[in-house]
Amino acid sequence: MNSTVEPLGDDELMLTVAEVARQLRVSKMTVYRWVHSGEIGASRFGNIYRIPHSAVHKYRESHRIPNQREGK
Incomplete structure (x- = not known):
């Protein structure tokens, strides 16, 4: 099963x-x-959800644990 990611008109990848x-x-x-x-964040098309790549990136960054060395 090989899934592909389709770019939208504004080049935002939807996953x-x-x-x-x-x-x-x-x-x-x-x-x-x-x-x-x-x-x-996500968009719903019928019963299918698509999540913008930027939303995934934002989620990952907001849940990142700072490196202990950075805090010192």
């Missing part, structure tokens, strides 16, 4: 829930929970 789950190494249900709680 499926499965692709985000694979990237972040969590379950698809976890990604759905994040979407429903508003922790990560």
